[in-house]
Amino acid sequence: xxxxxxxxxxxxxxxxxxxxxxxxxxxxxxxxxxxxxxxxxxxxxxxxxxxxxxxxxxxxxxxxxxxxxxxxxxxxxxxxxxxxxxxxxxxxxxxxxxxxxxxxxxxxxxxxxxxxxxxxxxxxxxxxxxxxxxxxxxxxxxxxxxxxxxxxxxxxxxxxxxxxxxxxxxxxxxxxxxxxxxxxxxxxxxxxxxxxxxxxxxxxxxxxxxxxxxxxxxxxxxxxxxxxxxxxxxxxxxxxxxxxxxxxxxxxxxxxxxxxxxxxxxxxxxxxxxxx
Amino acid sequence: xxxxxxxxxxxxxxxxxxxxxxxxxxxxxxxxxxxxxxxxxxxxxxxxxxxxxxxxxxxxxxxxxxxxxxxxxxxxxxxxxxxxxxxxxxxxxxxxxxxxxxxxxxxxxxxxxxxxxxxxxxxxxxxxxxxxxxxxxxxxxxxxxxxxxxxxxxxxxxxxxxxxxxxxxxxxxxxxxxxxxxxxxxxxxxxxxxxxxxxxxxxxxxxxxxxxxxxxxxxxxxxxxxxxxxxxxxxxxxxxxxxxxxxxxxxxxxxxxxxxxxxxxxxxxxxxxxxxxxxxxxxxxxxxxxxxxxxxxxxxxxxxxxxxxxxxxxxxxxxxxxxxxxxxxxxx
Numbered sequence: 061x062x063x064x065x066x067x068x069x070x071x072x073x074x075x076x077x078x079x080x081x082x083x084x085x086x087x088x089x090x091x092x093x094x095x096x097x098x099x100x101x102x103x104x105x106x107x108x109x110x111x112x113x114x115x116x117x118x119x120x121x122x123x124x125x126x127x128x129x130x131x132x133x134x135x136x137x138x139x140x141x142x143x144x145x146x147x148x149x150x151x152x153x154x155x156x157x158x159x160x161x162x163x164x165x166x167x168x169x170x171x172x173x174x175x176x177x178x179x180x181x182x183x184x185x186x187x188x189x190x191x192x193x194x195x196x197x198x199x200x201x202x203x204x205x206x207x208x209x210x211x212x213x214x215x216x217x218x219x220x221x222x223x224x225x226x227x228x229x230x231x232x233x234x235x236x237x238x239x240x241x242x243x244x245x246x247x248x249x250x251x252x253x254x255x256x257x258x259x260x261x262x263x264x265x266x267x268x269x270x271x272x273x274x275x276x277x278x279x280x281x282x283x284x285x286x287x288x289x290x291x292x293x294x295x296x297x298x299x300x301x302x303x304x305x306x307x308x309x310x311x312x313x314x315x316x317x318x319x320x321x322x323x324x325x326x327x328x329x330x331x332x333x334x335x336x
Numbered sequence: 337x338x339x340x341x342x343x344x345x346x347x348x349x350x351x352x353x354x355x356x357x358x359x360x361x362x363x364x365x366x367x368x369x370x371x372x373x374x375x376x377x378x379x380x381x382x383x384x385x386x387x388x389x390x391x392x393x394x395x396x397x398x399x400x401x402x403x404x405x406x407x408x409x410x411x412x413x414x415x416x417x418x419x420x421x422x423x424x425x426x427x428x429x430x431x432x433x434x435x436x437x438x439x440x441x442x443x444x445x446x447x448x449x450x451x452x453x454x455x456x457x458x459x460x461x462x463x464x465x466x467x468x469x470x471x472x473x474x475x476x477x478x479x480x481x482x483x484x485x486x487x488x489x490x491x492x493x494x495x496x497x498x499x500x501x502x503x504x505x506x507x508x509x510x511x512x513x514x515x516x517x518x519x520x521x522x523x524x525x526x527x528x529x530x531x532x533x534x535x536x537x538x539x540x541x542x543x544x545x546x547x548x549x550x551x552x553x554x555x556x557x558x559x560x561x562x563x564x565x566x567x568x569x570x571x572x573x574x575x576x577x578x579x580x581x582x583x584x585x586x587x588x589x590x591x592x593x594x595x596x597x598x599x600x601x602x603x604x605x606x607x608x609x610x611x612x613x614x615x616x617x618x619x620x621x622x623x624x625x626x627x628x629x630x631x632x633x634x635x636x637x638x639x640x641x642x643x644x645x646x647x648x649x650x651x652x653x654x655x656x657x658x659x660x661x662x663x664x665x666x667x668x
Contacts, residue, residue, distance in 0.1 A: 227419060227421070229417045229418075229419050229421040230421045230422075230423065230424075232388050232408075232415075232417070232421065233415065233417060233421035233422075233423075233482075234423075234434070235387075235388065235407070235408045235409055236386060236388075236408050236409070236413065236414060236415040236492075237409075237414075237434050237435035237438055237482065237486070238409045238410075238435050238438035238439055238486070239409060239434075239438050240407075240409060243438060247434075248423060251425045252423075252424060252425055254425075
């Protein structure tokens with residue numbers, strides 16, 4: 061029997077859900093609004109909510125001062141590149157952990173996760189020095205490598221969880237049918253895990269896109285992605301909140317759009333296996 | 337060809353010896369059934385032959401060639417799993433074609449073989465469906481189809497019918513037997529169901545705790561079980577095993593009489609009381625309590641109007657008493 065829920069109760073729940081959603085969304089909304097304000101109104105106290113002089117000037121200024129497209133391209137290359145490289149490494153790793161676990165597999169997984177508990181700044185100096193020696197500073201290759209390493213534990217964990225859901229007998233059947241390891245992963249495991257792999261891919265592109273610590277600290281100009289694009293407007297000449305907001309809006313817009321269109325896949329992927 | 341020899345094959349998981357050492361020879365074209373209670377190692381033994389588990393020691397030969405260290409893909413065997421293990425993302429046709437694709441067979445020949453397998457297994461009209469859209473019996477047929485297209489040296493079946501409902505199970509049992517008649521390929525079939533073993537096998541291998549208790553044709557095992565374990569496992573209902581003074585009277589530690597070899601007679605040697613009566617129509621199974629003996633099961637044909645509490649006397653048929661020594665071994 062379906063549980064009877066009164067209309068009043070429903071309206072209350074809806075209102076509560078909207079309030080939480082608005083609370084989470086408000087900073088983003090505020091950034092977007094600020095990006096359309098003239099500079100004085102952006103810092104006005106008390107703040108102006110909607111009744112300001114709407115202007116595109118900040119966007120025009122931002123585009124005149126910086127080459128948005130170059131930052132954007134760097135972001136795409138770094139986010140997509142590090143995620144794809146991560147998947148190539150993580151699929152076989154997760155396969156072995158899920159289907160031929162050794163005695164130390166659980167410990168290994170925990171250890172991988174534990175590396176995420178360390179503050180990134182703790183290894184900034186060694187990594188900076190390594191990058192300097194290897195000539196990887198301010199290079200896309202360097203950033204792809206460092207972001208792959210940063211997100212690899214999460215990619216492996218997510219894939220491991222998805223792979224665990226796949227019955228081992230199906231892979232054994234593939235082996236009996238004459239499939240070598242490569243065929244087994246390519247023709248059987250990967251297609252069956254497509255929903256899981258897709259959501260891992262999306263989530264990691266988002267994480268890599270938003271990653272600010274390494275991208276800001278290891279780049280100057282050549283490999284600078286959109287995170288650097290934003291910070292370059294909190295410049296020594298003083299803070300220009302409206303321009304900073306315009307830059308931020310332009311930086312988050314692509315990932316927001318990607319997230320919007322793939323939300324079904326993301327939700328499905330994140331709850332995969334939760335309900336049989 | 338599909339002649340398989342196991343020599344001193346041993347398998348341990350850590351400290352536990354699952355298969356303490358098995359020698360077995362399976363002839364080309366034979367239908368061999370591994371039977372035993374759950375946990376007796378029959379599936380492990382099959383997986384060792386398949387190559388899905390590594391042997392701890394010993395040697396596995398397929399057609400005279402050492403296959404002990406060969407990966408499953410290169411042993412030339414096909415397997416049908418209990419869960420069917422179909423590829424859910426492929427159509428029935430692609431499922432059946434998969435081993436041929438892996439073998440690098442050319443497209444026309446592959447298509448021809450798939451069409452042939454589909455015809456034999458009545459799957460022609462389902463070729464474009466996904467496994468999820470099929471019933472249990474159809475899925476099992478697809479799994480068999482996937483096994484037969486590659487024309488393996490031997491088929492391995494791991495409890496293939498246990499997920500099917502009773503009526504379908506009987507049908508599939510006959511279909512697999514017919515398939516064996518037609519293909520004349522070696523088949524190794526694992527089951528815990530002694531009825532499947534009795535009806536399908538050329539040769540039954542009875543396993544208990546990883547050891548082979550007896551190997552023989554179904555009727556050999558029925559007529560002359562080598563020990564009390566086989567005696568109790570083969571035949572339905574189970575053989576009555578009697579110890580104590582009655583066994584001693586026959587100079588044995590244990591004597592066994594099958595339910596169908598006990599008769600209700602006037603003034604028989606064993607007098608008892610009917611406990612439970614199961615009326616199947618064609619047969620009646622009676623549980624009879626006799627003083628100084630284990631409860632006995634009796635099978636009488638047809639309908640017998642006997643009720644709980646009725647007094648009866650029983651006699652075993654002449655020459656149908658099996659005698660076992662103190663170790664449970666059959667005595668001549």
